[in-house]
Amino acid sequence: MADEHPRFPRPVLITALALSGLLALGVISLGLVSRFSEQRQQDAVEAVQQARRTGPLALPPIPSPGAEGPECAKLLAELPAELAVDDARVPRRELADPVPPGAVAWGDAEHDPITVRCGLPAPAELTPTSPLVQINGVQWLRITEAGNTSWLAVDRPVYVALTAPENSGSGPVQDLSDRLRALPAKPVFP
Template sequence: MPPSSPRHGPDLRRPAVVLAIALPVLLALVVAGLAIAARAGAFDAPAPAPETGPLALAPVEAPEASSRACAGLLAVLPHELPGDPSLPARPLADPVQDGARAWAAEPRPVVLRCGLPRPQELTPTSTLTDVNGVSWLTITDGTPQPSLVTYVAVDRPVYVALTTPTEIGTGPVQAVSDAIARTLPRTDITVR
């Protein structure tokens, strides 16, 4: 019997079957497209801009912060540190501490302190990293997934610490290493 015989009317099952198959396939394609777009970052919010206003630093013991060596280093530090995007200098809030500089970065600023005492973590078995001719002791914040890393230059007449967020990479420590290598002579490393 033909599908539209006058006795039984048109066969309405065929369009319903096509719709029942097409609708889930279309839904699956839309979900897959959204997942691909999310992985590609199409829905990511723009990264927040780092704060650039005056930064208040907690006071730390820095007996050599006002030394000639630290003043010479601070005078040649770059105004911007390498990063993506570059990290501009950030002013320090009053009272400004001798031997300190900061750069705007997200999620936390990059902070340099010059003239610190010898770090307790520096022992005869410490692993040091050479960056552009400067020996650095690396200290993390002690968590399984560290968010901050502090590099301490240990082969110069004054100790210099550079604290950076882990997300920004090694550009800042490379730029600071270049400034240290130009201004502070290499010395023997003093351990306990």
């Protein structure tokens, strides 16, 4: 009786098995390279975050015409050594030279920087129809952009901005509102 299943010639079978093995090795290698690449990317992101969270913080200069005036001097002297961020107290952070006038920052290895800038010009976003938020007796304009929220105090003799990551909670703006109440209130639109 003849064999119902034809046999493959031995060289064809060996070639098929070799190609299957090479294909499996290729898939495994691609997976390892992909995993290694993802780990390197994650390590690079963590290194950037650590650099942003430690050491002197470089702040770019921005126009701050009132930064060296008496109102900013009084406010900056009153700012706390620590800010409440969620359930943590975050310390002041050193600023890199050249330090912009009217600027301070807080942050540590676990928290992204929170900055305050005093003496800014009137923000372009402030219009008679801008939605303002009152926090502890201070009128704030909230601007969210690129994962950060800037709160601009608009009813004091100088404009003050607090910029924090979106997930920082309300503690920093409440702390700053308490300090800003020491400055006299003024109408938002004269």
